[in-house]
Amino acid sequence: MIKVAVNGAAGRMGGRLITAIKETEGLQLTGALEHVESPMLGEDAGTTAGCGALNVPISSDLDAVLQATDILIDFTFPEVSLRNLEACARLGKGLVIGSTGFTPEQRARVDELAQTIPVVLAPNMSVGVNACFKLLKEAARILGDDFDVEIVELHHNKKKDSPSGTAVRMGEIVADALGRDYNECAVYHREGMCGARTHEEIGMQTVRGGDIVGEHTVYFIGMGERIEISHRAMSRDMFARGAVRAAAWLAGKAPGLYDMQDILGLK
Incomplete structure (x- = not known):
């Protein structure tokens, strides 16, 4: 025991x-x-x-x-x-x-x-989220530099850290698969005349409200097509x-x- x-x-x-x-x-x-x-x-x-x-x-x-x-x-x-x-x-x-x-x-x-x-x-103990980690690595490897990457995460209004550890880990996995340094390419804020999106950046957007347990979506956005890998926690x-x-x-x-x-x- x-x-x-x-x-x-x-x-x-x-x-x-x-x-x-x-x-x-x-x-x-x-x-x-x-x-x-x-x-x-x-x-x-x-x-x-x-x-x-x-x-x-x-x-x-x-x-x-x-x-x-x-x-x-x-x-x-x-x-x-x-x-x-x-x-x-x-x-x-x-x-x-x-x-x-x-x-x-x-x-x-x-x-x-x-x-x-x-x-x-582990930033997230969910089996489903960890399956997403594996899928993200493969998706980034296959899609390469032809797709822009954006990550959006949602959590309850009591969560203290932002972005979530899970979202950061997703960004790290994608950056590593693309041969980038996450700490150098992550963008957490856009406002005003901030210029066009750079090719290398990985955008990270945070939403807080209510009792959302946790939702994460990684967007691979290409010309004329988009792939979304999402996980939503219900409890x-x-x-x-x-x-x-x-x-x-x-x-x-x-x-x-x-x-x-x-x-x-x-x-």
């Missing part, structure tokens, strides 16, 4: 993760974490998640939870995920990170710590299922930094 803990257990995503763990054979919820000021401390994690009592109280004691855990799943914020990663590295525990918005410096720290423990870091359950699949896969793996492409065998 693989022992799994969830950080951010009282949040929307935390509840989905706890439910998915309960429903997955071979996994056991052994810990549920929240910040020290959370009003949910001491509550049963299963009851809070709406999937029935699991006799796992929500705690703020990271070390105590990790001692009884094989894998921690963290969908919070980069700074929180990094603190948890440092604790996991110190105690020899695996970590699945679904947080997005890492700075280059933060990402470098993840790479460093992943040399000592197995870590899954957060798919992210939870992907993360739980990642946790099951990660158990017993050698130290290193992995992503969903590794887990799905798409590399």
Whole structure:
């Protein structure tokens, strides 16, 4: 039995993760974490998640939870995920990170710590989105420089980072397939007399509103034709299922930094 803990257990995503763990054979919820000021401390994690009592109280004691855990799943914020990663590295525990918005410096720290423990870091845990990643690489390779590339992403009005980690990853994949540096060719803003679109740029547009779970479309726009590769998330359950699949896969793996492409065998 693989022992799994969830950080951010009282949040929307935390509840989905706890439910998915309960429903997955071979996994056991052994810990549920929240910040020290959370009003949910001491509550049963299963009851809070709406999937029935699991006799796992929500705690703020990271070390105590990790001692009884094989894998921690963290969908919070980069700074929180990094603190948890440092604790996991110190105690020899695996970590699945679904947080997005890492700075280059933060990402470098993840790479460093992943040399000592197995870590899954993915901007999107959805199986469908990762299939799109594979399709985008092939589409860009086939279409080459004859098609302009534009990316549009939509999320709920509570999302803090922009553009989404998924959209950025899509841009990186396309840029790499085209032999470009994403950081040099990405364009996030157009206004006024900004001039004609350059041939190399990859446009990135962001929409925020309501309760949109997540939508991403990559446009390959040529002369007289257009290809669109889209993914629309209808609920957060798919992210939870992907993360739980990642946790099951990660158990017993050698130290290193992995992503969903590794887990799905798409590399």
